[in-house]
Amino acid sequence: MKIRLISLLGFMLMTAVTQACSSPQTPQAQIPTTASPAGVSSDQGTLVIRANGEDFVRQGFTSKDGWKITFDNVYVTLAAVTAYQTEPPYDAQADAELKVKQQVSLDQPQTVDLAAGDATAEPVLVGEVTAPAGRYNALSWKMPKATTGEANGYALMLVGTATKGGQSLPFVLKVDEELGYQCGEFVGEQRKGTLKAGDKADLEATFHFDHLFGDAKTPPTDDLNKQALGFQPLANLAKDGKVDVDVATLKQSLSAEDFRKFQAILPSLGHVGEGHCKETTLAKN
Amino acid sequence: MSKQQIQWRRRWLSLGGRWALPGLLGVAIMGLAERSLAHGVVMQYQTTQAVSVQAKYDSGDPFANAQVTVYAPDSDQPWSKGTTDNNGVFTFTPDDSKPGTWQVKVRSAGHGDVANIPVSSGTQQLATVSGGNGYTPLQKGVMAASVIWGCVGTALFFLRRKA
Structure with a gap:
């Protein structure tokens, strides 16, 4: 009797185990795991803001109309420089709303010379700011008129020499139009703007002066060259072997079409690497 | 058996x-x-959602043969690299186990742009037909x-x- 009962219990146990073991063999739909969203850490690091005129400014270049241009100084004044963590990522070309999760700004306006240093110089330091860790995927800045220094009274001032066919023309181009740029993600060889706690990350305000003069290395049919002013219209304004012009002079002396081109180029000077920006100051005026 | x-x-x-x-x-x-x-x-199937990106110049001309770099969310390391075709098109299939904003960077000869593409965990599921x-x-x-x-x-x- 006892053996029979043990046998019965063993059989029931085996049956139960069999059923239990068969269950995991039933295929189950696999639900992908959800990654935790990127959060803003309370820890901080240092954001380094730089300004870059690229090799066009540091090494010179040839304009679309054949003038070899070199720069002694390229002064820009940057103010209200602000780095943002945005979500969704800000897209300047889509002109979408800037939805800010976090932002930090440099305190003081700063006039920098993009042509400082030699042909291989690093982009110019504008300032550093302590910031919460996170991904800074947008940058904005204003370009007011400088209040001191060589560029006093101008938001942008280009000083250099243009050479063509044995003719060499020193030039000074002074822009007192105040500008502002609002940009999204830096577009370049490397990503920028990922700040880890206790670490440094850099962002860059980039200026594309080939938009103004054109680039002989780019086909004449390229939009860049079709929209660029070139240097020849400025060379035509030379007096005593030198070009020294401001916006008022250009308005007065350039053809209506060339002045329109010049004005249309100003909003496109500001970039983040190769990423385009939205001009915010002229557009309001 | x-x-x-x-x-x-x-x-x-x-x-x-x-x-x-x-x-x-x-x-x-x-x-x-x-x-x-x-x-x-037992049959298993996967539905994957490929992302096709087309890059153009402002003029409408295709951004052909441009360098493409794809970044998964929360990583500065490229997830994939490639080039656009003659029509400026690049296609990839994001790993939806990494939901969030995927980024596609397209660059060539001083021009460039990024596209931010939201990918949710529901865009690809391993399902089973028994x-x-x-x-x-x-x-x-x-x-x-x-x-x-x-x-x-x-x-x-x-x-x-x-x-």
């Missing part, structure tokens, strides 16, 4: 003598379950009750008083 079926058959052969009936009953139940699994056709070998809770309940009732009946058979 699966390897698992062979193992079950070996176990049945080890039983015998006075335990032959309960052993046979147990193997029959186990074999039934296994046979159901063995005959079921060929009838899965059991509903009701079916499992009936099976368990049948087994228990069979056990009770068997016990009563052995415990019956002989006349």
Whole structure:
């Protein structure tokens, strides 16, 4: 009797185990795991803001109309420089709303010379700011008129020499139009703007002066060259072997079409690497 | 025939003598379950959502043969690299186990742009179509009750008083 009962219990146990073991063999739909969203850490690091005129400014270049241009100084004044963590990522070309999760700004306006240093110089330091860790995927800045220094009274001032066919023309181009740029993600060889706690990350305000003069290395049919002013219209304004012009002079002396081109180029000077920006100051005026 | 079926058959052969009936009953139940699994056709399919990016100049001309770098969310390391085709098109399939904003960077000769593409965890799921070998809770309940009732009946058979 006892053996029979043990046998019965063993059989029931085996049956139960069999059923239990068969269950995991039933295929189950696999639900992908959800990654935790990127959060803003309370820890901080240092954001380094730089300004870059690229090799066009540091090494010179040839304009679309054949003038070899070199720069002694390229002064820009940057103010209200602000780095943002945005979500969704800000897209300047889509002109979408800037939805800010976090932002930090440099305190003081700063006039920098993009042509400082030699042909291989690093982009110019504008300032550093302590910031919460996170991904800074947008940058904005204003370009007011400088209040001191060589560029006093101008938001942008280009000083250099243009050479063509044995003719060499020193030039000074002074822009007192105040500008502002609002940009999204830096577009370049490397990503920028990922700040880890206790670490440094850099962002860059980039200026594309080939938009103004054109680039002989780019086909004449390229939009860049079709929209660029070139240097020849400025060379035509030379007096005593030198070009020294401001916006008022250009308005007065350039053809209506060339002045329109010049004005249309100003909003496109500001970039983040190769990423385009939205001009915010002229557009309001 | 699966390897698992062979193992079950070996176990049945080890039983015998006075335990032959309960052993046979147990193997029959186990074999039934296994046979159901063995005959079921299991098919898996994946629906993937490829992302196609087309890059153009402002003029509308295609951004052809440009360098493309794809970044998964929360990583500065490229997830994939490639080039656009002659129409400025690049296609990739994001790993939706990494939901968030994927970024595609396209660059060439001083021009460039990024596209930010939201990818949710629901865009790709590994789903399974079973060929009838899965059991509903009701079916499992009936099976368990049948087994228990069979056990009770068997016990009563052995415990019956002989006349």
